Amino acid sequence: MKIKIKFFATFRELFQEEEREIDLQSGSNMRDLLNLLCDSSKLREQVFDDGKLRPYLNILKNGQNIHHLKGLETGLEEGDTVDIFPPIGGGGLFFSVFSLLRLSGSSKSAFGLRN
């Protein structure tokens, strides 16, 4: 089944893309999707905290925050859209994402900066 994922704010820089379509096995849930998307320790650290989803991360399945559904166990179906973004205007996650990119040396390409 095909799922559309859209990244916003600094997660566009972190995942280095704005949108992606993923083909998942029927019966997959949000945990399966995020495990697939977070294919490095850097990405996992921004999404998970000790195996649990970071509580203030915004993950919307067809416009509904998954905190109101079944969290990581929220089921996915063909044609679903998943929006993923960190808090804007009052959160610490942004800074850590930026710091991480800077530390990894990828900030110049990720943020389009010039020397």
Added chain:
Amino acid sequence: MLSERDAERYERQIRIFGKEGQEKLKNARVFIGGAGGLCGAISLYLAAAGIGRLRIVDRDTVQLSNLNRQILYTDGDLGKGKPGCARERLKSVNPNTEVEAVTETISEQNINDLVASFDVIVDAMDNFPTRYLLNRAAQAQNIPLFHGAVERFYGQATTVIPGKTACLRCIFPTAPPPSSFPIIGSFCGIIGSIQAAEVIKYITGIGKLLENKLLMLDGLNSTIEQIDVQKNRMCEDCGKGRY
């Protein structure tokens, strides 16, 4: 009733929503929570548009590090209370707008009194715990809430109509830990201007509001998109969860 001077002053927008729309703006009472970067664009455009009454609430004084984005203030305002400085600036923009400066910390104890009798609540805060207080008061008193937030190159905005749309808690159920975040002033201007435009559209009854839509600004790539959002029926602020 609009004076001749009013008719001339607002002529370019009266062409859009008529004298009746201008009267509505003149009679409107707008509450703005926060007197920082967002408030600059929001309050300047609302005062210029002829809103009758603005109440601006903030506890802070003007700091040098505010001046890259908080366009209501100048070097001469350093150390002074923000709401009072905002009032002076806005009175010079439009003396017909009554501006009430309130130097207070918005809290659970005072929020309902602060917004009572206002037609609109504008969220110009920099933290989620206070946004949730505005959200609850908006729901309790059936007042529309115009949300905006900015950070780094990014911003978001949505319009909450109690009983009709998703509220802030539906969309953002959990507050992130507090932090001081980087920001470029012009992005405050973009999101604050969108909030002011939403307020003007709501009051004059024109156009389509950001109802159940979360507008996302990507200033780095100069794009704006909308995310469809849904009400949470069990929401603790606007749904069955509050009973």
